[in-house]
Amino acid sequence: MSISPKMALLEEYALVARALSAPARLMLLEQLAQNERRVEALAEKTGLTVANCSQHLQQLRRAGLVTSRRDGKAIIYRLTDARTLTLLGVLGDVAERNLAQVEEILRGISNGEDAPEPINRNELAARLSEGSVTVLDVRPADEFADAHIPGALNMAVTELGKFLTDLDRNTEIVAYCRGPYCVYAHQAVAFLRKNGFNARRLDGGLPEWREDGRAIQATS
Amino acid sequence: MSISPKMALLEEYALVARALSAPARLMLLEQLAQNERRVEALAEKTGLTVANCSQHLQQLRRAGLVTSRRDGKAIIYRLTDARTLTLLGVLGDVAERNLAQVEEILRGISNGEDAPEPINRNELAARLSEGSVTVLDVRPADEFADAHIPGALNMAVTELGKFLTDLDRNTEIVAYCRGPYCVYAHQAVAFLRKNGFNARRLDGGLPEWREDGRAIQATS
DNA sequence: CTATCATTCAATTATTCGATTGAATGATGT
DNA sequence: ACATCATTCAATCGAATAATTGAATGATAG
Numbered sequence: 088m089s090i091s092p093k094m095a096l097l098e099e100y101a102l103v104a105r106a107l108s109a110p111a112r113l114m115l116l117e118q119l120a121q122n123e124r125r126v127e128a129l130a131e132k133t134g135l136t137v138a139n140c141s142q143h144l145q146q147l148r149r150a151g152l153v154t155s156r157r158d159g160k161a162i163i164y165r166l167t168d169a170r171t172l173t174l175l176g177v178l179g180d181v182a183e184r185n186l187a188q189v190e191e192i193l194r195g196i197s198n199g200e201d202a203p204e205p206i207n208r209n210e211l212a213a214r215l216s217e218g219s220v221t222v223l224d225v226r227p228a229d230e231f232a233d234a235h236i237p238g239a240l241n242m243a244v245t246e247l248g249k250f251l252t253d254l255d256r257n258t259e260i261v262a263y264c265r266g267p268y269c270v271y272a273h274q275a276v277a278f279l280r281k282n283g284f285n286a287r288r289l290d291g292g293l294p295e296w297r298e299d300g301r302a303i304q305a306t307s
Numbered sequence: 308m309s310i311s312p313k314m315a316l317l318e319e320y321a322l323v324a325r326a327l328s329a330p331a332r333l334m335l336l337e338q339l340a341q342n343e344r345r346v347e348a349l350a351e352k353t354g355l356t357v358a359n360c361s362q363h364l365q366q367l368r369r370a371g372l373v374t375s376r377r378d379g380k381a382i383i384y385r386l387t388d389a390r391t392l393t394l395l396g397v398l399g400d401v402a403e404r405n406l407a408q409v410e411e412i413l414r415g416i417s418n419g420e421d422a423p424e425p426i427n428r429n430e431l432a433a434r435l436s437e438g439s440v441t442v443l444d445v446r447p448a449d450e451f452a453d454a455h456i457p458g459a460l461n462m463a464v465t466e467l468g469k470f471l472t473d474l475d476r477n478t479e480i481v482a483y484c485r486g487p488y489c490v491y492a493h494q495a496v497a498f499l500r501k502n503g504f505n506a507r508r509l510d511g512g513l514p515e516w517r518e519d520g521r522a523i524q525a526t527s
Numbered sequence: 528c529t530a531t532c533a534t535t536c537a538a539t540t541a542t543t544c545g546a547t548t549g550a551a552t553g554a555t556g557t
Numbered sequence: 558a559c560a561t562c563a564t565t566c567a568a569t570c571g572a573a574t575a576a577t578t579g580a581a582t583g584a585t586a587g
Binding site: 345346347357358361362365379380381382 | 561562563564565566
């Protein structure tokens with residue numbers, strides 16, 4: 088209690104940053120950006136044990152990044168507000184632009200091919216309304232069911248090969264996934280281009296699209 | 308090398324966050340937001356030993372947040388780009404709005420009085436051009452000399468009491484300091500208001516003002 | 528009121544991080 | 558070419574953190 092207010096403040100800011108400093112917690116936040124979820128579901132999605140998952144979630148809560156409520160027997164966690172999403176986005180932005188390692192990893196996913204620039208969300212919205220584009224949601228089916236861009240097709244990236252014949256080669260394809268930390272869209276675009284499709288990524292994933300205030304769709 | 312690209316990417320993002328997770332490094336970044344500096348100067352400003360300071364700086368560099376160059380015998384560090392500043396701002400934003408602790412600390416600085424809303428930079432620029440406001444830079448003199456808002460008076464917050472008689476009681480005072488992590492402006496406003504002045508904080512400090520593309524001034 | 532079950536707590540271990548010290552580096556400027 | 562000096566490296570210690578296990582909690586549903 089006798090430390091200066093200046094140091095006390097810095098400790099608080101550092102606490103928020105520390106909450107973001109473990110890959111496991113970034114995974115959790117990525118999941119929560121898709122949709123609110125219960126602890127058990129998060130544990131399953133991320134491959135963590137339930138107890139470990141719970142501890143990470145509490146660190147995120149202490150940092151003010153997520154909040155929780157009870158629903159029946161389950162505790163449902165969700166992102167506190169849009170600021171959490173903004174913070175994740177800016178963090179990713181810094182990492183992507185300033186760390187050579189990140190570029191290298193992404194190039195590895197594309198097998199060394201240069202991927203085209205991603206399309207931004209405004210442009211996609213315009214193209215969607217004129218029907219000149221195929222939108223591909225490459226997340227797992229359950230996340231697609233929770234919420235997706237209206238009119239999108241769902242083909243989990245792991246099973247993309249099976250559905251290639253369903254895709255129109257003459258229409259540009261825009262693939263999206265969970266957001267800036269997710270590699271699914273990168274992988275999908277690389278795979279599609281190798282197979283002769285004209286494919287690009289969307290800049291941002293479903294959370295960012297929703298945060299823009301655009302309509303989303305759920306499978307009832 | 309055999310880990311998945313997904314985990315590799317998350318590790319990189321976590322690395323950036325971890326760089327922000329120590330109060331000492333946040334202090335360093337706050338200093339570097341004022342101006343580029345050599346290691347020795349940073350050590351002195353932050354109270355760290357030179358060796359310790361150097362190590363923290365290297366962590367920041369690994370995270371891509373700062374870069375360095377040589378100038379004569381000295382190594383000069385600076386923020387990599389404006390994204391670092393953005394990241395710091397958003398981090399502070401999340402902490403300020405979601406952590407009750409932070410509010411409490413800030414209230415402590417204001418002695419429980421409610422501080423008025425800060426003025427935003429656009430508004431200050433307008434008020435400045437019509438001369439209807441006194442702008443007060445409450446940072447130490449050396450930082451003021453490096454760069455300050457044109458027309459600002461410099462009164463380090465620690466010595467504000469000595470200069471009260473120099474201030475016009477009939478003009479609104481706007482105080483600013485290093486930025487969102489700095490408590491000087493909070494302290495100055497609390498002190499001035501207790502002494503009957505009409506004072507407010509500026510939203511953001513000198514780095515944010517400069518980043519807006521506005522003119523700054525240096526003491527030659 | 529009680530049994531159930533999702534979640535959290537507590538305790539342990541292995542790992543990582545931060546500060547400190549003193550020595551080493553290496554580009555500069557003479 | 559050499560001496561200088563700001564910076565970095567290396568090694569150490571103490572503290573903090575992450576994952577794991579099993580037990581405890583506590584609100585709900587019957």
